[in-house]
Amino acid sequence: MKKILITGGAGKIGRHFVHKQATEYDITVADIQTNHIDFPENVRVIEADLSNYKTCKELTEGMDVVIHLAGIIDETENDDALDINSLLIKNVFKATAVNKCDRLIFASSAQTIEHYPNDLQIDKNRPVRPHNLYGVAKCLGEALASYYADQQGISAICLRIGAYEFAEDHTEMNTRDLSAYLHPDDCNQLLVGCIETEGLHYEILNAISNNRYKRLDISETIEKVDYRPKADAFELFKHKSE
DSSP states (O other): OOEEHHHHHHHHHHHHHHHHTTTTTTTEEEEETTOOOOOOEEEEEEEEOSSSHHHHHHHHTTOSSEOOSOOOOSSSHHHHHHHHHHHHHHHHHHHHHHHHHHHEEEEEEESTTTOOOSSSSTTTTOOOOOSSHHHHHHHHHHHHHOOOOOOOEEEEEEEEEOOOGGGOOOOOHHHHHHTTTEEEEHHHHHHHHHHHHOSEEEEEEEEEOSSSSOSBBBHHHHHOOOOOOOOHHHHHTHHHHH
């Protein structure tokens, strides 16, 4: 079984992935606060402050895959969020490279390109155009992942995650949100593809569901990691958007 560290694993994305995949992988969850979360008994849970590099180095030692989900979700112009997210990215990525883990999977964001017009579909080859400082930190992560892939030889995949929501929680039904929607089960399938697909060096992959209208182009995601999204937000939330 592959040994996987999930930073920020007590968040929505991490919890859903762990509960679905706990029997498939040897999973360690690291988060700054974990006492309010129930995980399967075979999952190792560590309360950890990732702003400390030594802690990150200890956590990543012996891991095959590191999935970096940790960070402050703040889409305002908050310098603290930029500083903290950048520090966590720097520490986790460096530790992953130093310990020669096979693969780094980074939860980037559609916020890296969100200043483009809403009616324009974005592929990964367009220059980054973040709308806020949260997006700026994600741009840093993509660049640093590229650096460590090229300089240290680790495999790095950056996922530009769209509007990840459980159906019962998704209340904002404007067209942009629907076009960027990522169903939790589609996200899980994508993460498994990123873990299992061999021969990848450095990739930026768009991560949304199979929505009728797509804010992000997922054709390369489908090609590179055999992504097979099933959800279409325009059908799933049809009754809410009418």
